[in-house]
């Protein structure tokens with residue numbers, strides 16, 4: 595079984611200077627697409643499940659789908675990560691369910707909507723890190739609230755996101771606070787706010803450095819060079835799929851995502867995990883719309899779901915190649931079990947290095 599922790603994966607990524615896309619999963623087709631692409635280019639994989647995914651698929655289905663991926667592709671290291679845990683309880687249940695990594699998002703209160711105080715964030719994240727590390731499981735924390743620097747708002751399409759309008763001090767992670775946060779919480783990876791947001795409507799025009807603050811990634815990395823950084827809301831919102839969706843009956847507004855080259859620049863400066871969900875949603879929707887419009891007699895869902903899988907897989911492959919994770923699955927070597935990771939935490943081998 596090639597279940598790997600986020601920590602081991604990101605340590606390898608940092609050592610070899612690459613980044614990993616973390617794709618959200620809710621169903622079999624998404625998992626097929628991600629695994630087929632990873633198999634084609636020899637990339638390790640991060641599958642992540644949100645609260646929405648758990649309520650859509652049901653926790654046992656999600657767990658068994660991931661187990662099936664691991665069984666079918668034993669040569670590919672797969673990290674099963676819980677996306678945006680709104681409370682320590684959510685994280686504990688994911689650990690119980692077999693996830694090898696959890697995100698405690700204490701940037702918002704348990705309702706997933708109200709911005710939390712720094713002290714609250716430190717307290718709940720540390721609580722999760724203590725328990726997760728005692729189980730060998732990795733922890734991602736978040737500092738700063740995700741949201742658009744154009745509008746001050748979080749992404750609208752996601753159940754999880756700050757309500758109302760936020761000012762720039764909340765929408766941008768502060769480098770010194772990031773160092774203090776990592777030291778106090780002992781997280782393995784830190785999600786930072788730099789102007790990205792969840793969903794398709796991130797930017798009203800191709801983003802400039804004013805609204806997509808890659809310079810802030812660089813400042814944070816300069817302050818904490820040994821900490822693995824995470825970019826959320828990092829779909830590129832492919833224009834070709836947007837056009838196909840609209841050509842075949844869709845009604846999406848003009849919008850822009852995070853250009854792949856900007857993510858690659860972030861990877862050069864400590865970004866190791868890149869969250870992507872919307873791109874696969876758009877590819878699947880476009881492919882299904884196109885298939886149903888062009889083959890009006892078809893009533894076999896396998897035919898259009900295969901088209902959706904192919905479309906999603908092409909995006910996954912492109913991201914593995916652009917982020918440099920292609921070719922790395924076979925170079926990871928021995929995978930530490932959760933129990934070995936637990937002992938490494940106990941010995942202090944994995945304590946974050948923050949000066």
Ligand SMILES: O=C(COP(=O)(O)O)[C@@H](O)[C@H](O)[C@H](O)COP(=O)(O)O
Pocket residue numbers: 618644645646647677678751752753754791792793794825826827828829830869870871872873
């Ligand atoms: O950053 C993320 C995705 O970014 P994206 O929209 O693809 O730019 C994820 O962390 C989100 O949490 C995920 O899309 C949430 O999905 P649901 O809550 O709708 O399942």
